[in-house]
Structures are given as structure tokens and as C-alpha cells.
Amino acid sequence: MPFVRATAYSSSANLGAGFDVLSLAHQAYKDVVEAEIVGEGKSEVVIQSNSDLPLDPLKNSAGAPVLNLLNEMGLKYRVKLRIHKGVPYGLGLGSSGASAVAAVAALNSLLNLKLSLEEVVRYATAGEKAVSGSPHPDNVAASAFGGVVAVVSTSPVRIVTIPVRLNFKITLIVPRIHTGEGKTKRARELVPKQVDIGKMVENMRYLSSFVLGITKGDRELTRMGLNDEIVEKSREPLFPYYPKIREIALRKDAVGVCVSGAGPTILVLSDEETDLEGIKREVSTVCNGFETVCDFVDTQLGGGVETERFN
Numbered sequence: 001m002p003f004v005r006a007t008a009y010s011s012s013a014n015l016g017a018g019f020d021v022l023s024l025a026h027q028a029y030k031d032v033v034e035a036e037i038v039g040e041g042k043s044e045v046v047i048q049s050n051s052d053l054p055l056d057p058l059k060n061s062a063g064a065p066v067l068n069l070l071n072e073m074g075l076k077y078r079v080k081l082r083i084h085k086g087v088p089y090g091l092g093l094g095s096s097g098a099s100a101v102a103a104v105a106a107l108n109s110l111l112n113l114k115l116s117l118e119e120v121v122r123y124a125t126a127g128e129k130a131v132s133g134s135p136h137p138d139n140v141a142a143s144a145f146g147g148v149v150a151v152v153s154t155s156p157v158r159i160v161t162i163p164v165r166l167n168f169k170i171t172l173i174v175p176r177i178h179t180g181e182g183k184t185k186r187a188r189e190l191v192p193k194q195v196d197i198g199k200m201v202e203n204m205r206y207l208s209s210f211v212l213g214i215t216k217g218d219r220e221l222t223r224m225g226l227n228d229e230i231v232e233k234s235r236e237p238l239f240p241y242y243p244k245i246r247e248i249a250l251r252k253d254a255v256g257v258c259v260s261g262a263g264p265t266i267l268v269l270s271d272e273e274t275d276l277e278g279i280k281r282e283v284s285t286v287c288n289g290f291e292t293v294c295d296f297v298d299t300q301l302g303g304g305v306e307t308e309r310f311n
């Protein structure tokens with residue numbers, strides 16, 4: 001039987017003040033999902049995976065959006081999804097989003113549904129809802145489109161790829177910790193429902209500064225912009241090592257530093273002015289002080305989801 005293999009990269013969401021809006025895809029990790037029709041008569045999804053993630057399609061971020069799509073379009077197929085997890089989960093690296101995007105893109109191509117990338121994002125967002133309780137579209141937008149993206153509307157879904165004219169390298173500081181089931185869900189519960197107007201204004205300055213900085217190729221604006229008074233602050237108890245890591249990265253001239261998605265990974269942007277090795281050395285000591293080991297993953301921006309058909 002013909003099948004389609006889709007590949008989607010990991011991502012880091014929020015990028016400072018852009019909670020649920022900004023995100024970037026990186027080549028650090030990727031998920032591969034193959035979709036194949038194995039029966040007809042009923043809308044159904046069966047999952048095979050190399051990981052210990054739930055095989056129940058409603059609890060798997062790849063299964064839920066595909067089932068949703070089949071039901072919504074009245075497509076009576078039994079779809080097998082073979083998920084090869086490459087993106088570690090529970091670390092703020094958009095793992096659930098990468099699976100969701102790859103699964104929807106694979107089915108789109110297999111059935112020649114001609115969904116636009118924005119429609120792929122809309123369906124894939126259901127995968128995020130299934131696993132974190134909220135349909136946040138930032139990770140899936142980055143994994144689908146690649147590069148740095150802004151979700152400028154959710155209904156209808158509208159994603160804008162932000163042109164990047166700044167040269168930077170990406171380093172992910174990944175603590176070797178188990179965050180447990182539903183990490184993003186729990187981190188979202190810490191975000192305040194109401195915010196002080198002063199903090200909101202400050203955050204709008206950061207977001208504008210970051211977007212303008214990378215678009216204009218202005219290092220200083222980017223550095224000023226990678227900041228957040230609201231969401232990162234509310235979640236700080238989850239990553240007590242972050243203020244210290246932030247201080248080290250900025251002192252050693254990083255372009256910027258922020259929490260990757262809902263953490264615990266920290267994202268550092270660097271260039272030739274940055275003492276990246278010095279950051280890694282000092283941050284290792286900080287991580288050890290918190291009784292954890294941090295891995296440093298050097299990477300670069302990733303492209304969007306890709307599909308390949310096998311007949």
C-alpha cells in the first residue's frame with residue numbers, strides 16, 4: 001500500500017514576550033510520521049511508535065488531529081500512523097507539536113486533500129489541545145512553516161513567517177530532568193489570568209523590539225526584545241536555575257536568552273561576539289548546583305514540514 005512519510009522539526013515557542021504567538025523551528029531534533037490507509041468503512045486511527053507515548057489516538061498528539069480531520073471531512077478510512085519520535089518530550093522543544101504537524105501533513109499528502117499549510121496548522125493544533133488542554137498553535141506553526149513565525153490570528157488561522165536578517169546561532173540548554181506527564185498543561189496553569197497594564201506595555205515593547213531586531217538585522221534590538229515580564233516570571237518556580245543562566249548568557253554577550261516554550265530548556269542566541277564556550281562552562285556549574293546535568297545542543301533554524309510519497 002502507498003504511504004507518505006512526513007518529517008517535522010522541533011521548535012522553541014514564545015521567544016520572550018511572544019506567549020502563544022512567536023516560535024522558531026530548529027534542526028536539533030525531528031519527528032518522522034508515516035501515514036498509510038489500512039482499511040475502509042469507519043474513521044479510525046491506529047498508532048505504532050518507537051516511544052512509550054500513549055497509543056490511544058485521542059491521547060497522542062499525532063492521533064487526535066488525524067482523527068479529528070477524518071471525522072470533520074467524513075473520510076471513512078482506517079489510518080495507520082507509524083511515529084518515529086526524534087524530538088524528546090516534556091522539555092519545551094515542541095515535541096507534541098512536531099508529531100501533530102508531521103501526522104496531518106502526511107495524511108494531507110496521502111489523500112491529496114490539498115490543505116494549505118495554515119489548514120495543517122489548524123488541524124495540528126487539535127493535537128496540542130489533546131495533550132496540554134489548550135490549543136496553542138505556536139509550536140505547530142513553527143514546525144509546519146519553518147524559520148521564525150508569528151501566529152497573527154487563530155480564527156481563521158493566519159501565520160506569518162518573519163524575515164530574519166540577523167545572523168545568529170542557536171544553543172539549547174537542555175536539563176536532563178523528567179518533567180512528568182502534562183508538563184505544559186501544568187506550566188500553563190501558572191500563567192496569570194489578569195496582568196498589570198504596566199507589565200503588558202513593557203512586554204509589548206519587548207515583542208516589537210525582538211521582531212524588529214531580527215527583521216532589520218539589529219543585534220541590540222533583538223537583545224532588548226528577548227525578555228518577558230509576565231509568563232517567564234510566573235513560571236520561574238519551575239526553572240529556578242533560569243535567572244542565573246540568563247545573567248551568565250547576557251554577561252558573556254549572547255544575542256539573547258529566553259525560556260524555550262514552557263521549559264525547562266533554555267534557548268540562547270549567539271554570534272561571533274558571544275563567549276559561547278564560557279557560557280557553557282559556567283552554566284554547567286550552575287546546573288550541577290541544582291543537582292542536574294545540562295546538555296548543550298548547538299543548532300540552527302529549521303525548515304518547514306516535508307513529505308515524501310512511497311508507492
Ligand SMILES: Nc1ncnc2c1ncn2[C@@H]1O[C@H](COP(=O)(O)OP(=O)(O)O)[C@@H](O)[C@H]1O
Nearest residue numbers: 060061089090092093095096099131182183184
Ligand atoms: N506524539 C507525541 N509526542 C510528544 N508528546 C506526546 C505525544 N502524544 C502525547 N504526548 C504527551 O504530550 C506531552 C508532551 O509534553 P509537553 O511537555 O506537554 O510538551 P512538549 O514535549 O511538546 O514540549 C507529554 O505528556 C506526552 O506524554
Ligand SMILES: N[C@@H](CCOP(=O)(O)O)C(=O)O
Nearest residue numbers: 013020092093094184261262
Ligand atoms: N506557548 C506555549 C508553548 C509550549 O511549548 P512546549 O514546547 O513547552 O510544549 C506555552 O508557553 O505554554
